[in-house]
Amino acid sequence: MSFKIAIIGAGSVGFTKKLFTDILCVPEFKDIEFALTDISEHNLGMIQAILDRIVEANGLPTKVTATTDRRKALEGARYIISCVRVGGLEAYADDIHIPLKYGIDQCVGDTICAGGILYGQRNIPVILDFCKDIREVAETDAKFLNYANPMAMNTWAAIEYGKVDTVGLCHGVQHGAEQIAEVLGANSPRELDYFCSGINHQTWFIDLRLNGRAIGKDELVAAFEAHPVYSKQEKLRIDVLKRFGVYSTESNGHLSEYLPWYRKRPDEITRWIDMSDWIHGETGGYLRYSTETRNWFETEYPQFLEAASKPIDPARRSNEHASHILEALETNRVYRGHFNVKNNGVITNLPQDAIIESPGFVDRFGINMAAGITLPEPCAATCMSSINVQRMSVHAAIAGDIDLLKLAMLHDPLVGAVSTPEEVWQMVDEMVVAQAAWLPQYADAVPAAKERLAKSKVKTREWAGAARRKVRSIEELRAEKAALKQAG
Template sequence: MTKGRELKIAYIGGGSLGWARSMMVDLALEERMSGTVALYDINMEAARKNERLGNMISAHPDAKGKWTYTAVATIEEALANADFVIISILPGTLDDMETDVHLPEAYGIYQSVGDTVGPGGIMRAVRTIPMYASIAQQIKEHAPDAWVISYTNPMSLCVRTLYEVFPQIKAFGCCHEVFGTQQLLADMLADRLGIEVKERQEIHVNVLGINHFTWIDRASYQGLDLLPIYEQFVAKYREEGFEKSKDDWRTSVFHSAHRVKFDLFQRFGLIAAAGDRHLAEFLSFGYLKDPETVQRWKFHLTRVDFRKQMLQAKRMETENILSGADNVKISPSGEEGIQIMLALAGFGEMITNVNMPNQGQIQGFPQGAIVETNALVRRDSMQPIIAGQLPQDVHQLVMGHVANQEAVFQAVMMKDKEKLLQAFQQDPLVSSLSRNDAASLFSQMLGNLRPYLPEWDI
């Protein structure tokens, strides 16, 4: 990549109504890069609408970066000469996700997200891994030198698939869950010490773990050790939870009062660095016993009918912008994808959390396992930063998921239904079921995926 030249971004899933618009706005606000964005999606109509939307955003009076958006008919056309590839796809449909999340409720299993672990996360992986294997092969053939940013869940298994198919790929996964914990620590400083932190990036954290099950064992602000302060903060708010504004957690299904995070700190002495909705699904600690228990812990079960309503609202919003009825809002998304691209293109350097193969940055984890740690990003380089080792009790919890995710991956790649059932039964949310109930739930859920698995014996 040559500093100052026009760049090309291939967006796989270019009909996206969420991540794509955020990227378009963030690109528009950055004057140091410009170029073209090729939008590829299996829904060509959605990609064409995003072509119009992206070009409107680029033409906005407040836009500093100038980009040309083009919907393309094939993934090969999107990838040709790409400097960056962004993958943000919905693997399947929201109807599929509705089955992922809500069918297990008949067996007493409640899921707060259902896209990473648990029965829903496993079945989503079964759909997603073959899709990512195909995308990885296309990248290998048409854009082998591009940097690849993945936003799709289950993130660890998506990135794992990219490296399995194309070991030389330059790929990583981006997730904003750690950002929320940095903001919580900033809010803690205001609450406990009256210190106003201007930007969450001023909170420096050491990140260890896997996506959505990440941990922080060191945190500081301008040389101030935050762990002792967090211990006092947790002691004060562990029962009622902490809300920067009253009833934050009630007004948005994506918010919580951090009670799960606080409980985990009291158990293990580390800061759990994902949101409560994700953390609860990795553990058999009773946070998801039933909807009433979830309410007491002050987080939410994110129903898929709500996601469908959100999708429809975004569609209407896009239509209104394209028709001129509404104005597009140009404000930063808070994501770091564009800043990472800037650093990779040679515009400075940065440290941020990413998901990439373990090269020894987490001690005691298998080489090549997809882990989430900090990395130093600079011109055409992403170097993981040594994070150290998790305490034994937390290490065992995380390693259980590392092993089970690998078992899911191998089962899907081999199209082995029996191996997949074993991994399914070992998940903490499923392990409480009898073998017969677990097998029955598995059979129903896998049967619903028959259209995605034509070569499987289902």
């Protein structure tokens, strides 16, 4: 079979390579075309060279093209995959650093919270441009697979305003399931049957079965507390499990940002996080990791290119959803996964318009969601807090309404727990002014925001956060990698 896949933001080199090799693990897909597009010609050149090397090494007829002309890449595409980061690390740094001046300490800041809300404002106008091109030049009824955060806001905008068949994809569920299988002593994650539901990054393992045996709260708590690593790295997640009765799919650091209880006091932050890796709660952890990864890739590129000469191994196909969804749609081999879609009655105690993450089955007829799910009340309540923020944020981004944007920020659980209304109003002004280059919908609001900032008497502070680590140099990364290799 032959069809075209366009990847927007293909300069996300490592992730694009993973998606590419996953898809080519499907035997029927060897004749397809990949059209790569990105705003960075430099990154496009690097990833095309890697993918061309993979095609050559495996003797495949697969076609790979690369262009900075997004519309050209989308022409005739049946599937469009987005993994963009609008504003790059420059804007992302503002998402972390400006809120710190107002006492808001984020680990990731890309879903809700101060950083995630502004990230959504940057993404949504671009997402709507993608959708316009998809409607006009892609295959009729093309499917848009969104991997970019903030997942719920981007998917909401694409479905509601972009009018494109869209599904949001994340790997938090799979990673959480791997943890659970490990602490329960499973020989393989495949022994664990799990059912998760909620919203992206706040999805809950509401049913767990190990080799057919139901796993309850007490057994799961005991297993996590007995684990020599997770008992230290996932303290907050375990505490939520004890109080809510179900385990969250999201990492310790990410989960801490979505709840108003664990990151509002600096001394409490250090109590609940672990500094062994960024994902467990470090201040600005993902920003540091992303910066180091970019630097590392630029320096070590020849090694990445050399590794691309190895044969594709289907046994090492990842659990990222994209390749499995495409395989199911094109070959009718049924795939079960957890997908981000508009609720429409799937979860009974969440709003109809919300973007939920829940189980579904894929075959040649499309994505078919398991419906009639009722979340435990505490889980639904926590999800509702975020959904209300997401809805206001999407509407603000569509309208360029800075007043609604401030109200969305005020209602964010962590922001509201830390900052006063006056601080929130000034913080939003400061973030919109700093990121004006990526916020075209707020162009008319920027001059007034600058005037208010010039007259403001709200005090801020220079604060690195409760648990900050410096960005490591390439030399430091090499030394740590060598030490780990020697120790292993």
